[in-house]
Amino acid sequence: MLTTIAKDFxxxxxxxxxxxxxxxRNVHGHSYRLWIELTGEPVNGxxxxxxxxxxxxxxxxxxxxxxxxxxxHAFLCDRSDALIVEFLERSGLKAVYVDFPTTAENLARWFFxxxxxxxxxxxxxxxxxxRIQETERTFAEVSGRL
Numbered sequence: 001m002l003t004t005i006a007k008d009f010x011x012x013x014x015x016x017x018x019x020x021x022x023x024x025r026n027v028h029g030h031s032y033r034l035w036i037e038l039t040g041e042p043v044n045g046x047x048x049x050x051x052x053x054x055x056x057x058x059x060x061x062x063x064x065x066x067x068x069x070x071x072x073h074a075f076l077c078d079r080s081d082a083l084i085v086e087f088l089e090r091s092g093l094k095a096v097y098v099d100f101p102t103t104a105e106n107l108a109r110w111f112f113x114x115x116x117x118x119x120x121x122x123x124x125x126x127x128x129x130x131r132i133q134e135t136e137r138t139f140a141e142v143s144g145r146l
Contacts, residue, residue: 002126005054006037009064011072015102018081027075027084033133034111036064037143040125054125063118067111076102104140108132112142120146 014029040054074094077084078101088095100106112130119125129143 001041002039003042003054004037004039005057005060006035007057007060007064009034009036009068011068013071013074013076015076016081016084017101017103018078018083019101030134032107034064034068035129035131035133036060036111036115037129037131038119038125039127039129040122043124055122063115067114071096076107078102104132104134104138105142107134108140108142112144116144116146122146 010031010033012029012031014027016027017024019025038054038060042052042054044052074096075084075088077088077095077097079085079097079099085097098106098110100110108130111132112128115130116128119128125146127143127145129141131139131141133139
């Protein structure tokens, strides 16, 4: 029987949207929340610690934590933002450079693409949903089949 599991993760991160006409054009930060949902068949008959589970939560944590640690307390910077790239390169501050505007939608897609490559070989898993909550009242979500 198909079953869905979920786990959430949190981190702090700064960014800016240079093309935005409002306040998001400025450097600012968020307390992000990430939900990972996996749907699949629970693994049965292996008599291992993950018997009866879609995926052990400890395994999920081991997969996702390094991705979160990479951007935690960092500035997520679109490489096309020359002003901030120059500043960050001179400053020595923690920065992660990406090839997209750092919107919640793109961040959800980025996590989805990175995690899909890990989960797709697990044939008992059928789908992945990634939700990025950027503020208390806003989120973006990407989901798809594995």
